[in-house]
Amino acid sequence: MSIADRPPYVGALLRLCLGQVRGRMLEAIRAAGFTDLQDAHLAIFSYPLPDGTKPSELARRIGMSRQATNHLIAQLEALGYIERRAPEGSSRRLVHLTGRGWQVGRVIIACLQQIQADWALQVGPERFADFLDVLRLLAADECGQAQTSGRPST
Template sequence: MSTPSGRKSRRADAPADEGPPYVGALLRQCLDHVRARMEADLRSAGFTDLQPVHLAVFSYPPPDGVRPSDLARRIRMSRQATNHIIGQLEALGYLERRAAKKGERRLIYLTPRSWGMVKVVHATLLKIQAEWAADIGADRFDGFMTALRRFSSRG
């Protein structure tokens, strides 16, 4: 069976391999869409001083009470690059480094300003999920989320 473009349509029981883009590219394209929406909503909410690279630091879960080296591993950046970004975010009032007790290593903590930013991101993500669920149907979206959670837990 052919479509108007000449491509063969896939039967419901046919293999999923229709050629590129494959799963990695599709996930990246979805992530690019989500990031663009987050950046636009953050700018609209007054967080105009953040750069796209800064958002990596606030990936789930937010870095509240973590060591800089652990954050570097999580966001897949060198410790030097991560410390540079942490320094920028400290200067902008989004993060602070402090030790629980004198002589202990300093950990990264979110400030009230960053918690406000995290709320905007959370609201954006909920809006996107609602839009996607409305687009494909709640049951299909629930299945999609279940599959993503399953695959993401495999590490």
């Protein structure tokens, strides 16, 4: 039996790694002074950040019901991280990050960059680059575009 044929399988491994990432993101957010954010709010701060996004599109993207997404949007709006506003000439309100929301976004991006640097040190830069290439390839359909590594092919 090869290592690929025994548990934990890919879904569990991805979930466990995501748990580590989410934990570090929450730590970084709180260390930056945003102590009013909860774990559930991280869904709204998922890639790509919601700026000019329809609430229904955001719900679809994060895999939540429209009702649950609107609940999170309302909470984040009350906390000053996002706002809903309609473009000129439209009555449909879109979700936009406020300055405070963009600050959180920058903290998250810096945290993710640090995680990537830490993991590259842990497994080696070439192996980690290959790992990212594979993830980008597998995620290409979800991202709605082809993901390329930017590394020269050999």
